[in-house]
Amino acid sequence: MKVQLVLALLSLAALANARKPSAARYDNFKVYRAFVEDNEQLEEFKKVHQHIQVHILHEIGGPNRSYDVIVGPLFQKVFEKVLHDLEVKYEIIVEDLQALLDESSVDEDAPMDWETYHPLSTIYDWLDDQCAEHDYLECKVIGHSHEGRPIRSVKLSKREGNKAILLEGNIHAMEWISSATVTFILNQLINSKDAEMQRLTEEYDWIVVPMVNPDGFVYTHEVERLWRKNRRPNGYTNTSGPCFGIDMNRNFDFHWSGAGWNIEDPCDHWFGGDEPNTEREILALQDFVSSFQDGYIRAYMAFHAYGQYVLLPYGHSNTEFPPNYDQMMRIAAAFADGAVDAYGSVFTYGASGLLNYVVSGAAKDWAYGVKGIPFTCTIELRDKGTFGFFLPSNQITEVGVEVTEGLKSLVAKADDEGIFD
Incomplete structure (x- = not known):
């Protein structure tokens, strides 16, 4: 009986560990800063994320601005070629994103202070x-x-x-x-x-x-440091599965949905909701x-x-x-x-x-x-x-x-x- 109880507890522990998601890592991911000069470049730059797996860090507005983009090792050469073909100037501002993230690792047991980030x-x-x-x-x-x-x-x-x-x-x-x-x-x-x-x-x-x-x-502490929205399933799916979250700072009812980059894409970071x-x-x-x-x-x-x-x-x-x-x-x-x-x-x-x-x-x-x-x-x-x-x-x-x-x-x-x- 004791053996069965121990095995049952071990099974439960293994199941719990299996279900706990592991935090995403960004070893050798680079952060690029692209300088978009005119509307022609802007329109083509907006399409990049549709063909290459990248993470654009902030909304795309107008031309004559810079935009920061995270790109993994598999896509860096392709991304650089695309920017070169578009004649979009760029620089690499972070060589290894994981190394930067590690500079702000969280101590779960540390008392509250303002020297580190806390859960x-x-x-x-x-x-x-x-x-x-x-x-x-x-x-x-x-x-x-x-x-x-x-x-x-x-x-x-x-x-x-x-x-x-x-x-x-x-x-x-x-x-x-x-x-x-x-x-x-x-x-x-x-x-x-x-x-x-x-x-x-x-x-x-x-x-x-x-x-x-x-x-x-x-979620940013336990699974995905780059997560922006809340975590409600929003009813949509894409090739990776169900889509989660609403950008809550796009969901207030004052001129809602009048403007904004990709606020209508339910699987993107800036989705403002269906209403x-x-x-x-x-x-x-x-x-x-x-x-x-x-x-x-x-x-x-x-x-x-x-x-x-x-x-x-x-x-x-x-x-x-x-x-x-x-x-x-x-x-x-x-x-x-x-x-x-x-x-x-x-x-x-x-x-x-x-x-x-x-x-x-x-x-x-x-x-x-x-x-x-x-x-x-x-x-x-x-x-x-x-x-x-x-x-x-x-x-x-x-x-x-x-x-x-x-x-x-x-x-x-x-x-x-x-x-x-």
């Missing part, structure tokens, strides 16, 4: 500790992901009558620096002895949702924002990577601008002025449709266009492309410091501009 469990344990230690924090589960993971919020309020600033992180799974920065800021707000940070917590309420996409985030507001994660976020009295939340800031931008509404157009766009530009300029003082990082600011690329259905545009929050933005964090989405963990603290300094200046300018009136 979801460590982040959530740290939130629990903070919530237990400070009675001015109101901590909630605002909803659950497709796979049932909680989506957590923390509201910091020390005085009645304050207006609020909302910080949102990691709606895109692969952008680890996002939640790392949002939790860095939250830690400063809670634990810093800096007089200015203490004043900010006395005069303003802070609402923080550090992890909008927990399923995707876990808006389909994802339970963003519905939970929207319901949470809507649960507060109108006029209470006065600033909404979504944190992303990369490029060092302060992106303002609107994203769906490069010719249409919000009524108070000039005011928002002055506030964004204050952030850039504050951030550059820390380590010299230069942030460019302006409407996202103008500076970055035209795309619809983003959180910041919904917050402005639907909820009427007078200052909204996307902060695209470090860097400008040397490491891109794979920023080494030894830069987390510097990013946190420069963004915190920028945030101080932003809030001061927003107050001067009457945003919190």
Whole structure:
């Protein structure tokens, strides 16, 4: 009987191990930066991924821009030949992607800090500790992901009558620096002895949702570091099988599906869904924002990577601008002025449709266009492309410091501009 029990347990263990997916590796994968000069090159460049197995790291917008592309060893010579034939100039910016990823390996057992990247469990344990230690924090589960993971919020309020600033992180799974920065800021707000940070917590309420996409985030740690979307099966298939996920920052119901690269391809990284507001994660976020009295939340800031931008509404157009766009530009300029003082990082600011690329259905545009929050933005964090989405963990603290300094200046300018009136 004991032998049978042992064999049964061994069988269960073997089955569990067999079912646990192994993390994808990128040994000798290169990251290319292609410089697309004109519309003719652009139209041909858009077709490359249909014929060669490559991973384009960000949406393809217009000409006169560079685009970063991951290519495995089997396709590198073919890819280089295609670029040569198209007369598209390029450079190799990462020789071995796996070696770069290994620079930010995750210690599952390390306590929460901002020297390394952490798994979801460590982040959530740290939130629990903070919530237990400070009675001015109101901590909630605002909803659950497709796979049932909680989506957590923390509201910091020390005085009645304050207006609020909302910080949102990691709606895109692969952008680890996002939640790392949002939790860095939250830690400063809670634990810093800096007089200015203490004043900010006395005069303003802070609402923080550090992890909008927990399923995707876990998937990037356990299976696929390059994953961007959530993990809901979206009902489509391709030659590799069922397709998963919606780009949740393309699924908000404000000019949804009006513009964007490959937002209609259900198996690509930027699929915005068959209709808006389909994802339970963003519905939970929207319901949470809507649960507060109108006029209470006065600033909404979504944190992303990369490029060092302060992106303002609107994203769906490069010719249409919000009524108070000039005011928002002055506030964004204050952030850039504050951030550059820390380590010299230069942030460019302006409407996202103008500076970055035209795309619809983003959180910041919904917050402005639907909820009427007078200052909204996307902060695209470090860097400008040397490491891109794979920023080494030894830069987390510097990013946190420069963004915190920028945030101080932003809030001061927003107050001067009457945003919190």
